[in-house]
Amino acid sequence: DSGVTQTPKHLITATGQRVTLRCSPRSGDLSVYWYQQSLDQGLQFLIQYYNGEERAKGNILERFSAQQFPDLHSELNLSSLELGDSALYFCASSDETGGTGKLFFGSGTQLSVL
C-alpha cells in the first residue's frame, strides 16, 4: 500500500458528461501529480500541484482542470468527456523535502466513457 488514496476506483459515464476524481496524498507529502495512462499514449503527465499551488503542467487538455485543497487532497475535473478520454488516471505524491523525488502512486481510477 503506497499510502496514496484515489476514489472512485471505477467510473463509467457518457460522452459530454463531467466527472471528478479525488486523491489523498501520503501523509506529509506536499506534491500531488496526475497522470493519464492509455494504450496508445502510455503514461502521460497531466499536472502537478505543490502545497496548493500549480507547479507544472503537462499534456492536460483545456477540458480538464485540477486543484489542491488546503488539506492537500486533490481533485481532477474532466468535462465534456469524449470516448478518447477513457483511460486509467493515476494520482501520485512525493516528498520533495530532502527526499529522492520518488513518486508513490495510488491505485488509479479507471474511467470508461461510453
Added chain:
Amino acid sequence: ELKVEQNPLFLSMQEGKNYTIYCNYSTTSDRLYWYRQDPGKSLESLFVLLSNGAVKQEGRLMASLDTKARLSTLHITAAVHDLSATYFCAVGVHTRLTFGEGTQLTVNP
C-alpha cells in the same frame, strides 16, 4: 522536450534465462527510477538511481545508471514467472518524472 525510450517494448523469455532492458533518455538528469506494473494495477517503485554509476540490486533484478551515456539498464537474472509484468523507467527533471513506454515482460515456464 525530454524523450525516454525503452527497448525492447515486448520481451518473452524462458524461466532461468537472463536479459537486460534498456532505457535511453534525451536530456541531462541524475535521477532515474524503475517501476513495475502488474495488469490493471498501480505502479510499484523498484529502484531509485541518483548518481552516475549507481547500481542497485533487489533479488533477481539489478539496475544501473550511466548519466554520461544517458542510459539505464534493468538486468534480470534467472527469470521466474513472478517477474512477468510491465517495467517502466522514468527520468526526473526538476520535480517532474517522464516515463518511458514500458517493457512488457512475459516469463514462460
